[in-house]
Amino acid sequence: MDKDLEQFKSQSIQEGLKMMAECPLCKQAYSEQKAKVIEEKNSAHLVHITCPHCLHSILALIIVSKVGMSSVGMITDLNVNDVRRLKRLGPITEDELLNFYSLLQKEKLNFN
Numbered sequence: 260m261d262k263d264l265e266q267f268k269s270q271s272i273q274e275g276l277k278m279m280a281e282c283p284l285c286k287q288a289y290s291e292q293k294a295k296v297i298e299e300k301n302s303a304h305l306v307h308i309t310c311p312h313c314l315h316s317i318l319a320l321i322i323v324s325k326v327g328m329s330s331v332g333m334i335t336d337l338n339v340n341d342v343r344r345l346k347r348l349g350p351i352t353e354d355e356l357l358n359f360y361s362l363l364q365k366e367k368l369n370f371n
């Protein structure tokens with residue numbers, strides 16, 4: 260893959276994670292190291308974060324596009340291993356990620 264694009268994408272993910280700098284539940288700052296990228300599919304990145312303070316987990320989707328970036332998240336009971344186990348049932352398609360994204364937007368837990 261194109262090196263510049265690769266770099267652009269990893270910077271974008273970092274930016275996206277910064278948008279989720281604090282826990283929506285306890286409002287304390289995350290340490291960035293707690294975020295794990297579960298799945299990357301072109302412009303969509305599924306990220307799992309466990310709050311080090313209240314220990315709630317958030318599943319967030321970061322979408323990077325030419326016009327910018329958006330991120331949405333939801334509170335989840337799944338830990339990162341559960342998510343990986345679900346993922347092993349089959350690869351997540353881009354459609355599924357986008358469906359998840361629409362679902363998250365409906366849930367209105369928006370980090371923007």
Ligand SMILES: [Zn+2]
Nearest residue numbers: 282285310313
């Ligand atoms: Zn928290």
